[in-house]
Amino acid sequence: MIDRPSNQTTKLQATTPTVLPPMPLPVYLVPAVLLLVAAFASMPYGYYQLLRIAVCGAAGLCAFHSWQARGAWMSTALGLVAILYNPVFRIHLERSDWQIINLATIPVFAFAWLVAKRRWVHSL
Structure with a gap:
């Protein structure tokens, strides 16, 4: 005999939101600011570790x-950014290459925040 879900379970699933609210803005903003500073300023080695x-x-x-x-x-794009900036298994590149990568990573965080915010607003 096939066991069918009860009405109570389906009502609970219907009321559960499928879209999560976006992460707080500082989670996207702080790395972007750090990347911007790293792209244009010569900082000590500890800054790059941070x-x-x-x-x-x-x-x-x-x-x-x-x-x-x-x-x-x-999530794939952000996962690739996490792999690229992994502090344990580091990828060694020249400073000029990192400057370009740092500048290219800033729009990834900005776009991720905009997508998450838009997804949340349209789900309301």
């Missing part, structure tokens, strides 16, 4: 949040 930890952590957190919200392409 940069890797902050960007990797924020990108990983935002990728997981985007994945839970069913944003496969955005």
Whole structure:
């Protein structure tokens, strides 16, 4: 005999929101500001270690949040950013290359925040 779900379960699933609210703006803004400073200023080595930890952590957190919200392409892009800035298994590049990558990563965070915010606003 096939076991059918009760009406109570389907009502609960129908009222559960499918779209998560966006992460707070500082989660997207802090890494972007750190990346902007790193692109134009010559900082001590410790700053770049902090940069890797902050960007990797924020990108990983935002990728997981985007994945839970069913944003496969955005979670993939943020996951790649987290891998690129991983502080444990580092990717060694020249400073000029990192400047370009830092500037290219800023729009990824800005676009991720806009997508998450738009998804949340349209779900209301």
